[in-house]
Structures are given as structure tokens and as C-alpha cells.
Amino acid sequence: MKQAPLPRRVRLAPLGHYTRYVLLAYLRQVVLIVLVLWIIALTIDLWPQMDNITQACHSGTTRCVVRFCLLRTPRLIGPLVPFMTFLGVFVTELMHTRSGERTLFFNSGRSPAQSLMPALLLGLCLGPMDVALDAWLGPASMAVQMKERIGRDGQRLDRARESNLNWIVLRDGLLSTHVVQTGRPVLTQLEFFRFAGPGQLVQVVRAASAEQVGQSNVWHVKTGRKWQSPDGIARLSMSDALTGNAMAPFTDMDLQLSLDPLWLSVIGMEVQYVPFRVLLALSGREAQGYRDAPYRTQLHMIIAEALLPGIMAVLAAALAVTFLAYGARAMIAGAVLFVGYLAHSAIRACALLGESGDVPPILAAWLVPLLAIATVILVLRREKRRR
Incomplete structure (x- = not known):
């Protein structure tokens, strides 16, 4: 007598079709959001100093303006990368909920915790990029602006002119x-x-x-x-x-x-424009005539930025797959979005408090990431108990 074949064992592959599909969806939304916010930020930054830029042009005006936009990009985009990552994941999960794809994912046996792999991979992609923007590309682009005395900041921070008192x-x-x-x-x-x-x-x-x-x-x-x-x-x-x-x-x-x-x-010079090698030196030596709190805070913030986009992505994914899995109610969606904006604002506030010396630099850099991780753990444990 023929025996019935044993049921095929179903295993979740960390880099399987689901992960690749969702990761690409995350990346598409993040790129779109980056482009939108980049255009808005450039418009706000460029408009008041357009006359200044065009007067400093020695070549074609269009070429000069485009080049200046590229020079301003690291400083404008760098601080927003974690929040843009949160927005990209949130919008993608919202679309999956409205299309019914999230229900399909859950029916395949995938728990909320097992749905976080794409967010983790997204963080691995964007974390080094955020560090590069703030540690190297931002100061390097400002060095060019100061050398050529182009733009308000380039003229204000020009090292060849006499500083303020x-x-x-x-x-x-x-x-x-x-x-x-x-x-x-x-x-x-x-x-x-x-x-x-x-x-x-x-x-x-x-x-x-x-x-x-x-x-x-x-x-x-x-x-x-x-x-x-x-x-x-x-x-x-x-x-x-x-x-x-x-x-x-x-x-x-x-x-x-x-x-x-x-x-x-x-x-x-604002600490965001200080070259990374100078930042390392000033934060690691005895302060003579200056406060080292701004430089130590910026150094810890750069280190934290290697993980911050991933943490914000996981936070958005955990909140979305838990509270927006079966329906996208406006009140809940707004609350999730507010949590992301609150985390972004808290990061900036902690950086200012650290630079002023009111909060220890290591606490200023890591307080919000640790609170975000704790929030993810609590949300997932709550969902696990419900199941």
C-alpha cells in the first residue's frame, strides 16, 4: 500500500522572495521621498541666496546653480535620512495594508517579528550612506564653498577673512x-x-x-x-x-x-561642517580655550547614524504591521506617523542639548535609538501575547 507523502516542511528564508519584494518596495518609496524632500529643502535654501550665487558665477549660470545644489545636498539630506527611512517604510506598509498584501503575508504564517528582515536590510543599506554624508561629504562640500566663497555659509565661514569677535x-x-x-x-x-x-x-x-x-x-x-x-x-x-x-x-x-x-x-564653524579628522582630534584631546561637548556630541551622533536608519525602519515596520495590518484607519495611521516625527524631533533636540553641555554626549546620541528599540520590543511582545 502506497503511503501518503509527508507534508513539505515550510521554512522562512531571511533572504527569500518576500524579503526581496518588500525591500525593493521600501527602496522605491525612500528614493521617491528623498527626491521630494530634496527639492523642497533646496528651494527653501536656494531661493534667499539666488542673487548671491549667480553673481559669484564665473561660468554659465545654470551650471553654477546646479553645482551649488549638489554642494548643498549632503547638509540638507544628511539629517533627514533616518526620518525619510521611517516615512518610506510607513508609506510602503500602508500601501500593503490597503491592497490586502499584508493580510496575504500574515496568512502565509509570517509573524510581525519575522516581517522585519526587509527593514533591517534597508537600514544596512542606508546607515553607511548617512554616516558618509555627515562625516565626510558634508564637510568636504562646505570646504569647497568656503574656498570659492559661494553661498551665504561659504562667505560667512571663509577662513581667509577675519572672523567675528x-x-x-x-x-x-x-x-x-x-x-x-x-x-x-x-x-x-x-x-x-x-x-x-x-x-x-x-x-x-x-x-x-x-x-x-x-x-x-x-x-x-x-x-x-x-x-x-x-x-x-x-x-x-x-x-x-x-x-x-x-x-x-x-x-x-x-x-x-x-x-x-x-x-x-x-x-x-558649526560642528556639522568640521572635517572628521579635526572632529576626532578635538573630541579626544584636552580642551584648551574651547568646550569639547559639541565635538564629542557630533562624534557620537555620527557613530549612532550607522544604526539609526535601520532602527527607524524597524520602528516603522513594527508599528505598521502591528497596528495597520488589517485596516488603515486614519487615526491610527496618524499616530504612527506622529511617533516617527517625534523620534526625528527628539534626535535633533538631543543633539542640541549635547552640544550645549546640558546632556552627556553619549546619552544625547543614543537616548532616542534605545527608546525606539525598547518601543519595538514592547510592541512585538504585546502582539505575541494577543496571538
């Missing part, structure tokens, strides 16, 4: 100066107030310029006036300090200033 707190005093980059940082129109203790002013130096001597903390100061009281007993009135009365003139002198020349080369 900077007040720098040093270990032993307070420095007011402008900075010009001529191969090496040069201090101009500087005023230095040295203190021997709280409220004990012992030296005031006003000079036209100062240059660093070798790699030391000694700066050669030229053409200025000084006042000095080694014991801090003699008093200098504020009016005398401001007008230069009671201050002896000098032609040149050496002055001890604990300043980091590498930091002076990027002074006044």
Missing part, C-alpha cells in the same frame, strides 16, 4: 580676539585679561596681532599696549582698561596663551 575663556584669563587663517591662525585686535585669582586682575594686553611660536603656548604679540601688576594690588579702572590710559606701549612681546591652533582653524 570671539570671547575665549582660558585657564588664567579672558581673551577677546578675531581670527584670520593665513596658513596658521593669526589673532587680530586682541585683548587679554589675566587673573591671578577671583577678581584679581594682574595683566591687560591690547595688541594688533599675535602669531603662535612653533607648537608652544607662546604667542608673539605685535604693536600694542599693556598694563601689569604682578601682585594684583595696583588697581586699573574700567575706563583706563578700555581707553588704554595708564598702559605702556610696546612693539612686540611674547605672551602665554593656552590656545589650541587646531580649534582656532575651525572657530565659529
